[in-house]
Amino acid sequence: MSADTLLDHLENVKRTGDGRWLARCPAHADRRASLAVRELSSGVILAHCFAGCSIAEVVGAVGLDMSALFPEKINADGTKPERRPFPAADVLRAVSFETMIVAIAAADMAAGKTIKPVDLKRLRIAARRLLTAAEAFQ
Incomplete structure (x- = not known):
C-alpha cells in the first residue's frame, strides 16, 4: 500500500513536506489535524496521532489493518516470499x-x-x- 491509500480515507489532509502529511485522526472526534503521516523511501508508512490514539485504532477506524502500513514483499521472480514458520x-x-x-x-x-x-x-x-x-x- 502507498500512503495514498491511507490518505484517501482521511479528512483535511494537508501536505507538509516530501512524503509527509497532517490530517484529522479518524479514531477520535478530531476538530483539527492531529494525525501525522509519513511514507518512507522503503514504502513503510508511519503515522502518529498527537491526541494519543494508537496506530491500530487509526487504521482500524478506516477499515484497514496494520499490514496495510508495509509494502508487499515480492521476490525477483515476481512471486511472494515463502513465510517460514518459527524454528x-x-x-x-x-x-x-x-x-x-x-x-x-x-x-x-x-x-x-x-x-x-x-x-x-x-x-x-x-x-x-x-x-x-x-x-x-x-
Whole structure:
C-alpha cells in the first residue's frame, strides 16, 4: 500500500513536506489535524496521532489493518516470499518457559500461597501464550 491509500480515507489532509502529511485522526472526534503521516523511501508508512490514539485504532477506524502500513514483499521472480514458520527449537523453548511459569504458580497455589496481582497477570499471559501456541497447530 502507498500512503495514498491511507490518505484517501482521511479528512483535511494537508501536505507538509516530501512524503509527509497532517490530517484529522479518524479514531477520535478530531476538530483539527492531529494525525501525522509519513511514507518512507522503503514504502513503510508511519503515522502518529498527537491526541494519543494508537496506530491500530487509526487504521482500524478506516477499515484497514496494520499490514496495510508495509509494502508487499515480492521476490525477483515476481512471486511472494515463502513465510517460514518459527524454528521448532525456538517454539519449544518458548512453550517450555511459559509452562514453567504455570508450574511455579500451581506449586505456590498448592502450598496455599497467595498469588500477587503482578504474578497473576504474568500467569494469565503465560496461559494466553500457551493457548495461542496450541491453536496454531490445530
